[in-house]
Amino acid sequence: MKPSIPKGTRDFSPQEMVKRNYIFDTIRGVFRNYGYLPIETPSMENLDTLMGKYGEEGDKLIFKILNSGDFLDGLKDKDTSAMSAKEMTKFISEKALRYDLTVPFARYVVQHQNDITFPFKRYQIQPVWRADRPQKGRYREFYQCDADVIGSPSLLNEVELIQMIDDVFAKLGVPVIIKLNNRKILQGFAEAIEAPDKMLDIAIAIDKLDKIGEEGVKKELVEKGFSGNQVTKLFEYLILKGDVIRGAENIHYEENVNKDPLYLSGMLSTKYNSNKNFVINETLSSGYFELQKVVGVLKNYTELKASVVPDFSLARGLNYYTGTIIEVQIDRDKCKSEFTSSICGGGRYDDLTGIFGLPNVSGVGISFGADRIYDVIEELGRFPKDVGGTTKVMFVNFGESETLYCLPLVIELRENDISAEMYPDIAKFKKQMSYADNKKIPYVVFVGADEIRKGVVKLKNMTSGEEKEIKSDELIKHIV
Amino acid sequence: MKPSIPKGTRDFSPQEMVKRNYIFDTIRGVFRNYGYLPIETPSMENLDTLMGKYGEEGDKLIFKILNSGDFLDGLKDKDTSAMSAKEMTKFISEKALRYDLTVPFARYVVQHQNDITFPFKRYQIQPVWRADRPQKGRYREFYQCDADVIGSPSLLNEVELIQMIDDVFAKLGVPVIIKLNNRKILQGFAEAIEAPDKMLDIAIAIDKLDKIGEEGVKKELVEKGFSGNQVTKLFEYLILKGDVIRGAENIHYEENVNKDPLYLSGMLSTKYNSNKNFVINETLSSGYFELQKVVGVLKNYTELKASVVPDFSLARGLNYYTGTIIEVQIDRDKCKSEFTSSICGGGRYDDLTGIFGLPNVSGVGISFGADRIYDVIEELGRFPKDVGGTTKVMFVNFGESETLYCLPLVIELRENDISAEMYPDIAKFKKQMSYADNKKIPYVVFVGADEIRKGVVKLKNMTSGEEKEIKSDELIKHIV
Numbered sequence A, B: 001m002k003p004s005i006p007k008g009t010r011d012f013s014p015q016e017m018v019k020r021n022y023i024f025d026t027i028r029g030v031f032r033n034y035g036y037l038p039i040e041t042p043s044m045e046n047l048d049t050l051m052g053k054y055g056e057e058g059d060k061l062i063f064k065i066l067n068s069g070d071f072l073d074g075l076k077d078k079d080t081s082a083m084s085a086k087e088m089t090k091f092i093s094e095k096a097l098r099y100d101l102t103v104p105f106a107r108y109v110v111q112h113q114n115d116i117t118f119p120f121k122r123y124q125i126q127p128v129w130r131a132d133r134p135q136k137g138r139y140r141e142f143y144q145c146d147a148d149v150i151g152s153p154s155l156l157n158e159v160e161l162i163q164m165i166d167d168v169f170a171k172l173g174v175p176v177i178i179k180l181n182n183r184k185i186l187q188g189f190a191e192a193i194e195a196p197d198k199m200l201d202i203a204i205a206i207d208k209l210d211k212i213g214e215e216g217v218k219k220e221l222v223e224k225g226f227s228g229n230q231v232t233k234l235f236e237y238l239i240l241k242g243d244v245i246r247g248a249e250n251i252h253y254e255e256n257v258n259k260d261p262l263y264l265s266g267m268l269s270t271k272y273n274s275n276k277n278f279v280i281n282e283t284l285s286s287g288y289f290e291l292q293k294v295v296g297v298l299k300n301y302t303e304l305k306a307s308v309v310p311d312f313s314l315a316r317g318l319n320y321y322t323g324t325i326i327e328v329q330i331d332r333d334k335c336k337s338e339f340t341s342s343i344c345g346g347g348r349y350d351d352l353t354g355i356f357g358l359p360n361v362s363g364v365g366i367s368f369g370a371d372r373i374y375d376v377i378e379e380l381g382r383f384p385k386d387v388g389g390t391t392k393v394m395f396v397n398f399g400e401s402e403t404l405y406c407l408p409l410v411i412e413l414r415e416n417d418i419s420a421e422m423y424p425d426i427a428k429f430k431k432q433m434s435y436a437d438n439k440k441i442p443y444v445v446f447v448g449a450d451e452i453r454k455g456v457v458k459l460k461n462m463t464s465g466e467e468k469e470i471k472s473d474e475l476i477k478h479i480v
Helices: A014-033 A055-061 A071-075 A085-092 A102-111 A156-172 A183-192 A196-206 A209-223 A228-238 A241-250 A255-259 A261-272 A282-301 A352-356 A370-380 A400-415 A429-438 A449-454 A472-478 B014-033 B055-060 B071-075 B085-092 B102-111 B156-172 B183-192 B196-206 B209-223 B228-238 B241-250 B255-259 B261-272 B282-301 B352-356 B370-380 B400-415 B429-438 B449-454 B472-478
Strands: A044-046 A064-066 A093-097 A120-129 A141-150 A176-182 A307-310 A324-330 A344-349 A363-369 A393-395 A420-422 A443-446 A456-461 A467-471 B044-046 B064-066 B093-097 B120-129 B141-150 B176-182 B307-310 B324-330 B344-349 B363-369 B393-395 B420-422 B443-446 B456-461 B467-471
Touching: A014 A120, A014 A141, A014 A156, A014 A370, A044 A102, A071 A085, A071 B085, A085 A093, A085 B071, A102 A120, A102 A141, A102 A352, A102 A363, A141 A156, A141 A370, A156 A176, A156 A282, A156 A324, A156 A344, A156 A363, A156 B400, A176 A183, A176 A282, A183 A196, A183 A228, A183 A282, A196 A209, A209 A228, A282 A307, A282 A324, A282 B400, A363 A370, A393 A400, A393 A429, A400 A420, A400 A449, A400 A472, A400 B156, A400 B282, A420 B156, A449 A456, A456 A472, A467 A472, B014 B120, B014 B141, B014 B156, B014 B370, B044 B102, B071 B085, B085 B093, B102 B120, B102 B141, B102 B352, B102 B363, B141 B156, B141 B370, B156 B176, B156 B282, B156 B324, B156 B344, B156 B363, B176 B183, B176 B282, B183 B196, B183 B228, B183 B282, B196 B209, B209 B228, B282 B307, B282 B324, B363 B370, B393 B400, B393 B429, B400 B420, B400 B449, B400 B472, B449 B456, B456 B472, B467 B472
Parallel strands: A176 A307, A393 A420, A393 A443, B176 B307, B393 B420, B393 B443
Antiparallel strands: A044 A093, A064 A093, A064 B064, A120 A141, A141 A363, A176 A324, A324 A344, A344 A363, A443 A456, A456 A467, B044 B093, B064 B093, B120 B141, B141 B363, B176 B324, B324 B344, B344 B363, B443 B456, B456 B467
C-alpha cells in the first residue's frame, strides 16, 4: 500500500509551514491593528445552511458528509429505484463542509445577534473546501482570510478595508493594483439600457472583457437576449470609465454631496454633452457617488502604496454584492509575475443576513487567498531569508554523561526563550552535523570529556564557521 | 428558518477566540522552544488510510465524505437490495475527515520519507472530527496539539516531552500530575500470568481501576476468560507500584544498567523476597528499566513543577503504544477542580509507520487536548486578565469633517503597531461609548469642532476614567 492523499489536497512541510505562517501572521497582524476581532465557525454546517447560496454550480461543489451510523435509515420506505444522486443526498446527508467563510459568518451573526455589539468587525482565518476540478493553483482545500464589518453602512469601512489590503501587500512586498467598482453602477447600466433585471447577466459578461475581448462580450450578451441597440448603448457607458474617475481626486468627503445629482452629472458633462442618449439615472448616480467618495478619501487622506483603479468592467461573480466591489491583482508593471488572477477581493452586501431571517443589515468585507499569495511571493522570490521557526542552538550528543552535563544548559537557553535541542541519539558526528545543516540551525555546541573537565563548551557559528571555547555558564551571552 | 449548527460543533466568539489563542500560542511557543517544527496535513484523507487504524468502534466514528458528482455511479451494476450501510460506504465514499493527528502523521512520514531528515521532530495543531455522541466536554470537532519525534529510540525524547508538558501547564497556571507507565510492564504482567496475548485486555480492564474499583476490574477480567489464579497474581504485581518507583530517584542515567537484570531485581528484592511467585521476566525488566531511567533523569537533572507519578494501572486505550505511556491529570490537591479526565497524553509506538510500509521506525509523542484545557482554565479562573486581542484606541465619530481630521492620527497609531479604530458611523455618543465598553477598549479619543480649531484631541483612559486634552501630534506618547 503506497500512501497518498486525496487529489486537490496538500501536505505542508515545515519549510512550507513557516512561510505560510509568515503570510497568515502578516494578515492577522493587520486585521488586529484595525480593530478586527477573531471568530471561528465549525468546519461542518447543516446542509440547509449552505445549499442554494452559491448558485446551482456551487451546490454541486459542496462536499457533503455521509450521516454517521446507519445512513440507510433515511431511505427506509423510500423508492430509491429511480432516485437521482441529488435527491438521495437529502436522505443520507445532513451536513457539509463549508464552501466559504461568508455564508457561515452570516449564519453566525443571525444566530448570535443578541450577543453581538454592532458594528461587528470580525476576522476569520480558516480552511474551506470545494469539489472543484483540481488544477495548478486551484485546490480542494484552501485557506481564506476574511475581514468583514457588519451593521454599518458607512463608506469609511470601504476606505479602511482598502487601507488594510494596501498594508498587507506592502508588508509582504507584493506590488498590487486595487480595482474598484460598485454594483449600483452595473445596475444603473442595466436600467439605462432598459434591462433592469439583467444586471447579473451584464456583470458576468463584462467580467470576461480581459479574456474574450469586446467582441466576445458583445456576442455573449446578444446570445443572452440583449438587442444590438442595448449592447451598443451599454458599451457607450463602459468606455467612459477613465474620465469619470479622474475627477474623483478633487472630490472632498462631504456629507451632502449625494443630495445634489447635478454635482455628479456636472462632472460628467464634458464627455456627455456630445451624447444625448446618456442618462444618469438615480441608481447610476448613487453608484458613481459611492465610488468617488471612497476613491476621494483614499487619495486625499491616506498614502497608499498600491494603485487604486476604478474599473466599470469589474463585476465579480458572487451575487450577494450590492455596492462596492473590490478586486486585487498583481501590479505586473512593477514586478515580473505570471499571475493574472485575483489574489484578494471583496465588496458590500446589503442583505446577506436576510436569508437567515435578519434583514436590512449592511455588511462589507474582503477575503485574502493565502494559497495564491504564497505562490506569488514564491514566484517573486520575496520571502524573507530569515522567515524564522527553526531551532537556534543544537547540542551534539557524544554520549550519556555528556548529555547529562548539557541538559541544564539546554534548559537554561529555553528558559530564556532561545529554542534549543539536544540531538537525542548517540549517532555519528557527521550525521548529527548534517541534521543541523538540514534544519538550518545557526549554532551548534560540542561537549566532550575534555570540555566537561574544563567546565567549558565549544560553540560553533554555523554561518561564519567560527568556533570558540567558552565557559559553560556564559554560553547564553554568546547566542545572538 | 432559524439558523443553527450541527450538534457537537461550536462557534467561537471573539471573547472565546482570544482565550483559545492564548492556549494555542502557549503550546506552540513551547513546541518551538524545544526545536519542534510545524507541519499540516489535509482535513480529508483517503478512507483506506484511516479505516482499521482505530479499532471497529473507531471506524464507525469516522466522518465519511460522499463522493462528489454522481456518487450513484459507484453503485452501478451492484445489487444494493441487501447491502448494509457499511458495505455501501465503500462504493459511495472515498474520503473521510481525519480522526486524530497521529495516523495522518504516520502516513506523512512514509509518503515523504525521502525529504525528511530523521529524527523528525514535528508539531501539528489542527482540528479532528469524531462522530461520538456529544456530551459535556466532548465535541465532534475539536483541536489536537501534537508533538512527536520519529526515528529516534532514545529515552531522552521521553524526558523532553515530559519537560514540555511541565512547561506548558506551568505557563498556563494549571497544576498537574504527570502519570507514567510503560506498555512493556503491562506486557510483562501478561507474560508473568501466562497470558502473553492478552496485554490489551488487561490494559483495558485495569484502566478502569479509578471508576469501577478493584472488584470491578477483577470481575471484568474473569468475564474476559482469565482464571481466578491469574487475576490474583496480576494484582500482586499491580500493588507494588509505589515501592519500585521511589527507588528511581537514586538511579543514575548509566548506559549499561539494562545489561544487568540483577540491578533491577536487586531493587525489588526487599519487597519480593517474601513472595516466591514473583518473576521478573525480560519484558517486565526492560519496561521497569525504561520507566526508571526516564523518572531518574527527570528527578535528578530537571526541575519540574508538576508531580511525576509512575502508575502501573495506567493503560491508555490506543493500541499502537509499545513503550512509555503518559497521561496528565489536574492535580486536585493543588487546586479546586471537578475535572478527573486526562488533559494530555501520549506514548511511544515502535511500529506506527509499519502499517504504511515503513517498518521499524520508533516514535514517541504527546497530544494536548486544547478544549479540555480551556474548560479547566475557565473553571479555575486562571485566564490572564489582559489576554489581549482587542483594539487599544477608539476614535469617537462626531461627523465627517471630524473623521477626516482624525484619519491621519488613526493611521499613525497603526503604523506604530497600536491597534486603533474610528467608529464608522455618526451614531449617538452613548452608543459609541457602549461599543468601546463592550469591546473593552482601554483608550477613547474625542475630537469635536473645538479640538480641531485648537489642534488637540481629548483622550479618555477608560480604566481610570481620567480625561486629558493633548496636542494631536503627541497622542502616541500618551498611549501606554
